[in-house]
Amino acid sequence: MKNDCLYAAADGNTLFPVFLKLEQLQTLIVGGGTVGLEKLTAVLQNAPRAAVTLVGTTICPDIRNLAAEAYAVELFERPFLSCDLYGKDLVIIATENAEQNAAIREAAKARKILVNVADTPALCDFYLGSVVRKGNLKIAISTNGKSPTLAKRLRELFTEAIPCELEEVMQNLGRIRDGLKGDFAHKVKELNRITAGLVKKSSPPGER
Template identity: 55%
Template sequence: MNTQEGNLLFPVFLKLEEMQLLIVGGGNVGLEKLSAVVKNSPATPVTMVATWFAEETRELASAYANVIILEKSFEPEDLDGKDLVIAATGIREMSEQIRTEAHKRKILVNIADTPDLCDFYLGSIVTKGDLKIAISTNGKSPTLAKRIREYLEEALPDTTQQLLDNLQKIRMQINGDFQAKLQALNELTEKVFKK
């Protein structure tokens, strides 16, 4: 029995460009999910299924050769060959059907704005070059996650990528075993982030 409280989610960074993603829904929420995917992993193979697509969704999808739009009703066969699915329909009964069919195929599901049906959440993302930070509120407040993202984007210096590149070069030049390298890098980064 787990007595720990708080956010028990396990953070993972996926190589989404190596997976097949299905997004069901072509309205504003589908657009939001597609935007998040292509911003973070623009080469991801995405199939979008919906009976209707907002013009903005069509425009964004048309900018990426790896995004396919299918204007039709969802069918369980749409899940064949997919690794992840995001349901952005806003219709609970349809979302539950998508989830059931996905789970039969052992596919993880995100149901937009319905945390109790999700296997995973899409966090708010801060990106500064190669540095990427995901923020989760355990599905309780995407708005707070967005505000924290905005704060961190402002707080992290524009030279973050340069710092990462320099630390990588230093790491490659440090001699010794793993523990010695770890200690040297800890001492160096501690100096960088001293208050």
């Protein structure tokens, strides 16, 4: 029997959403200008303890200031070298030079390293999506590379719409989960029952 959900996904956004523990990975950013700053900022906002190496022919003051306050950011002001890829798990390329970006991407792919090339979706293995952050809640938004502007607007919408009190709800649910007895299936069923009220819509006046 055909699975309509699978077929629908194949026609739309087929990206697989993953949340990475960057503090356990080695990330390389190539580019010390405005775009490099944007990428480094995005990484550190989501993973302040991420281990990042940034290489740039010139490195702007804002990157230096950000790195000085970061937990594990190392800067090298010089041209990219192939040895910079050694031991890296992710590479974010942001040199503001399309030809150089493509060349670095090929070098990274030869080492089977996942790559993001700024503003070039066709050369990316992954995207840095817009992210909504409310305490321990994190929602990543993807438009499949079609419209970063729309993703930004949706982030603003959700950030405003989601109440800060939700963090307290999550903390309480965590304590309830830890105190539940029984197997995994029972815990899921009980938590589903408890949280049903969060999404339950109000009944129309005539149905009350």
